[in-house]
Amino acid sequence: MTEALAAQPLQWRLQAGSPLCFRQLDDQFLVFNAASGDTHLLSASGHELLQFLSEQEARAWSAPALAQALLGESEDADFCLSLEHSLRYFEQLGLLVPVLP
Amino acid sequence: MNNPSENPREPGAVASSVGDAAAARREARRRLLKGGLAAAPVALTVTSRPVLGAIECQGPTGFQSANVSRLVGAPGGLSCGTRKLPADWVATGVTWPAGYTRAMLFGSAFPQTTLYAALTLEQVLAGPSTGTANDKLIAQLVVAALLNSASTTVPSVQQVRDLWTGYLGNNFRPGSEAVWPPSKIIKYLQYTMGIAVTFP
Numbered sequence A: 001m002t003e004a005l006a007a008q009p010l011q012w013r014l015q016a017g018s019p020l021c022f023r024q025l026d027d028q029f030l031v032f033n034a035a036s037g038d039t040h041l042l043s044a045s046g047h048e049l050l051q052f053l054s055e056q057e058a059r060a061w062s063a064p065a066l067a068q069a070l071l072g073e074s075e076d077a078d079f080c081l082s083l084e085h086s087l088r089y090f091e092q093l094g095l096l097v098p099v100l101p
Numbered sequence B: 001m002n003n004p005s006e007n008p009r010e011p012g013a014v015a016s017s018v019g020d021a022a023a024a025r026r027e028a029r030r031r032l033l034k035g036g037l038a039a040a041p042v043a044l045t046v047t048s049r050p051v052l053g054a055i056e057c058q059g060p061t062g063f064q065s066a067n068v069s070r071l072v073g074a075p076g077g078l079s080c081g082t083r084k085l086p087a088d089w090v091a092t093g094v095t096w097p098a099g100y101t102r103a104m105l106f107g108s109a110f111p112q113t114t115l116y117a118a119l120t121l122e123q124v125l126a127g128p129s130t131g132t133a134n135d136k137l138i139a140q141l142v143v144a145a146l147l148n149s150a151s152t153t154v155p156s157v158q159q160v161r162d163l164w165t166g167y168l169g170n171n172f173r174p175g176s177e178a179v180w181p182p183s184k185i186i187k188y189l190q191y192t193m194g195i196a197v198t199f200p
Helices: A001-009 A044-055 A063-071 A077-092 B011-036 B066-071 B086-090 B123-124 B133-148 B158-168 B180-193
Strands: A009-015 A020-025 A029-035 A038-042 A096-099 B044-048
Touching: A001 A020, A009 A077, A020 A044, A038 A044, A044 A063, A044 A077, A044 B011, A044 B123, A063 B011, A077 A096, A077 B011, A096 B011, B011 B158, B086 B123, B086 B133, B086 B180, B123 B133, B133 B158
Parallel strands: none
Antiparallel strands: A009 A096, A020 A029, A029 A038, A038 B044
C-alpha cells in the first residue's frame, strides 16, 4: 500500500475560489493572485502553462498528465521534469496548491 | 467534386479547419514550452499590499497562505480593515443592513444550525447564556461577520455560514488544508473585523 502511494505522481491545482487575473502589457504577461495580493511577471512559457491551468480550474494535474494534455505526449522525461519544476515554483508562490494523493 | 479547403461551409472543411487550428496551436505550444520551461516561469514578483491603512480582506483560503500569515499580526498591527465587531452591531442606534433585523432568528440566518436557532441575532450578538466559551464567541463573531458581509465581499455570506457549520461539525477546511480548530476560526473572523492576530 505504501509503495502504491509512493508511486503516485504529485499533483497540483489552482487555489479553490481564488481566480487568477491575467493582463498582457505589450509582449509581457502579468498575473494577479487575489489570495496572496502578489502580482507576478510571467515568462511566455510560464503564462502559457498557467493560463492553461486556469482554464481547467477544478482539476488537479500531475506533470505527465499535464504534458499529455498540453502536447499530446508524456514520454519526454526532460519535459515532464521541467513541468514539475514549474509546478513546484508556482506552488512556492502560492499560485498552485499541492493535492495529496 | 468540391475541395473542402475551398468551401468552409462544408462540414468536412470545418472539421479539417478546426483540426488544423488545434494542431497548429499544439505545435506552437510545443515550441514555446519545450524551449521555455527550462527557465523559471516567473520573472518577477511584486508584492502590492498596502503597508498602512485598510488591507484587502482575504477569504479563508487566502488567510491560510504563508504570505498572508506572515503579514497578519506583524508589527504595525496589520489586519484586514475596520469591520464592525459584535459589540458595535449590538449597540443601540446602529443601523443594520437591509435584509437583517435584530429580531431575525439565528436559525434563519444560519439554516444549517440547531444550536442557538431560536435566539435572535441581537441576543446572539449580546452573548448567548448557554454553550461553551467557543460556542458563544464564534456565534457572536459569525453574526457580526454576516452583517459585515452586507457591505463587503470577503468573506461572503456563504463563507460565513460555512465557518459556523464547519465549527459545529469540526470539519471546516478551506482548500486542501487540515481542519481548522476553533482557535483558527476565531482568529480568522477577528482578522476580518480589524483585529490583528498573531501566529505561532
